[in-house]
Amino acid sequence: MKTIIGEVKGIFSEYGYKKERNSFWKIENDFYKLINFQHGAYGDYLFVNVGLHPVGLPSLYIGKLEIKEKAKEHECIIRQRMEQIVPIPSLGKALTFPAHENIVQDIIFSFPKVETWLKEWGSWENIANIHFADIEKILSVVPIIQKKAYFMLEYYCMIKLGRKSEAEKFLNAYSEENSTMDFTLVDCFLNNLLSEI
Structure with missing residues (x-):
């Protein structure tokens, strides 16, 4: 090799x-x-x-x-x-x-x-315009949190693009998806990003 x-x-x-x-x-x-x-x-x-x-x-x-x-x-x-x-x-x-x-x-x-x-x-821009079905098979997370990872990625893209209202939408979807698992530290980090726009 x-x-x-x-x-x-x-x-x-x-x-x-x-x-x-x-x-x-x-x-x-x-x-x-x-x-x-x-x-x-x-x-x-x-x-x-x-x-x-x-x-x-x-x-x-x-x-x-x-x-x-x-x-x-x-x-x-x-x-x-x-x-x-x-x-x-x-x-x-x-x-x-x-x-x-x-x-x-x-x-x-x-x-x-x-x-x-x-x-x-x-x-x-490209990631911001995709749907879950377009990326599902290449997301590198366990299946139980794939949608949560997708919403986090979309949220992060919207933050980078300065689209606050769309970012809020994805942050809400992220928070609601698989809410029984404790991602508190990641959640706090993501919430703080919104205040930077």
């Missing part, structure tokens, strides 16, 4: 990404963007994970407030595997490590499309 990462590093550098361990990351337009190479835990296979997280958005955890400066891939609110964004033949074969020459070429060829996907999703 290290050889593959070394050979694809150039394409990520061209797009402004910095390397850290098995990942490449950058912050662009107030969004943290991450590409993570993951070796399979139970076999000789590879995943290329793509993560996106608005800078300053808290994680939706019970009993604590956590705002990561550089989130790990599994902590990003939006996640997708690279081959789900753009078909990559060498990553489509389950449970086998892709042939080295194929995967390097496939990643280099496919990455501009992944970057386009990141630009589309990494936009306050």
